[in-house]
Each structure stands twice: as C-alpha cells, then as structure tokens.
Amino acid sequence: xxxxxxxxxxxxxxxxxxxxxxxxxxxxxxxxxxxxxxxxxxxxxxxxxxxxxxxxxxxxxxxxxxxxxxxxxxxxxxxxxxxxxxxxxxxxxxxxxxxxxxxxxxxxxxxxxxxxxxxxxxxxxxxxxxxxx
Numbered sequence: 001x002x003x004x005x006x007x008x009x010x011x012x013x014x015x016x017x018x019x020x021x022x023x024x025x026x027x028x029x030x031x032x033x034x035x036x037x038x039x040x041x042x043x044x045x046x047x048x049x050x051x052x053x054x055x056x057x058x059x060x061x062x063x064x065x066x067x068x069x070x071x072x073x074x075x076x077x078x079x080x081x082x083x084x085x086x087x088x089x090x091x092x093x094x095x096x097x098x099x100x101x102x103x104x105x106x107x108x109x110x111x112x113x114x115x116x117x118x119x120x121x122x123x124x125x126x127x128x129x130x131x132x133x
Contacts, residue, residue, distance in 0.1 A: 003100040005051050016050060023123045024050045024101040027086070027093070032067025035122025039063065043130040046071075049123060053098040055079055056120070058130070062112060068104065069120045072112040079118070081106060094118060 013021050022028040037046065046056040046069070055078045056071045064070035077097060084093040084105065094103045103124045110117035 003096075003098060005099040007099075012050070020049055020123050023121045027084075027102040028121075029104070030068075030121045030123055035068060037069040037120075037122040037125060037127060038067060040069070040127065042127070045075075045128045045130070046120075046125040047128055048096040048099060048101050048103075049126045050101040051096060051099040052126065053078060053096055054128075055096065055103070055125065056118065062110075064110070064117055064119070066117075066119060069122055069125070070110070071118040071120065072110050072114040072116050074118060079103065094120070 009025065012025050016024060023030060041061065043058050045054045045058065047054050054075055056074055060071045060073045062070055062072060079094050080097045082093040082095060084091045091105045094106050095101060096103060101124060104118065104120040107117045107119060108115050
C-alpha cells in the first residue's frame with residue numbers, strides 16, 4: 001500500500017526501536033493491561049507514534065475493560081481499515097493513513113452510539129495534552 005510518508009524498514013527500525021517497530025511495522029500486539037494509555041484519560045490528542053499524525057481525540061476514548069486503549073471514533077481521514085486474515089480470524093486492522101503504521105483493530109461491539117471499538121496498542125500512539133487557552 002502507498003502512504004504519503006515513505007521510509008525504508010531500516011529507517012523505521014532505527015527510529016522506532018525494537019518494541020515500537022514490532023507493533024507499528026510488523027503488526028504486533030502488546031500484552032493486555034500493560035500499555036501506558038490503557039487507563040489514561042487526560043484531555044488531548046493521541047497521535048501516531050511513528051509519524052506524529054493526529055489520530056484520536058481524547059473525548060472519543062472510553063474504558064472497554066479489554067486491556068488496550070479504546071476509542072469510539074477516529075479523527076476524519078486519519079485511520080484506514082484493512083482486512084486482516086491472520087491467526088485464522090477475520091478482523092479489521094486499523095493503520096495510520098500517513099505512514100501505514102499498525103495501530104490495532106476495530107470491532108463493532110462498542111458500548112457507545114457509534115458501536116465502534118478502536119482497540120489500539122499504547123506503543124502505536126503518543127499523547128499530546130490539550131493546552132488551556
């Protein structure tokens with residue numbers, strides 16, 4: 001797939017380090033209940049940890065009790081869905097539209113009115129706190 005931000009895998013590996021590289025570039029998953037942003041509820045924006053593209057607003061975050069940060073909506077045109085047939089399952093992968101970094105998966109079992117649960121790896125995002133005017 002073609003994304004606006006192009007880097008070699010060697011560049012990604014050097015910039016991201018082993019843990020983030022495994023999640024963002026090799027489609028890994030962190031262990032549940034271990035991520036920094038699982039129970040994080042400050043006001044701000046969650047951005048791609050690989051390219052800093054804004055992905056999710058904090059007001060779309062909720063506690064799904066699944067062990068990973070969960071959102072009921074992505075920012076417009078910032079997250080792309082891709083059919084994932086790995087591990088003998090059919091799931092919908094979510095990736096950053098700017099760099100193609102793997103974020104996690106989206107499920108249609110959310111408790112909010114969108115019925116969406118974007119289940120995201122903490123290592124695939126970085127948080128920018130909202131500044132008071």
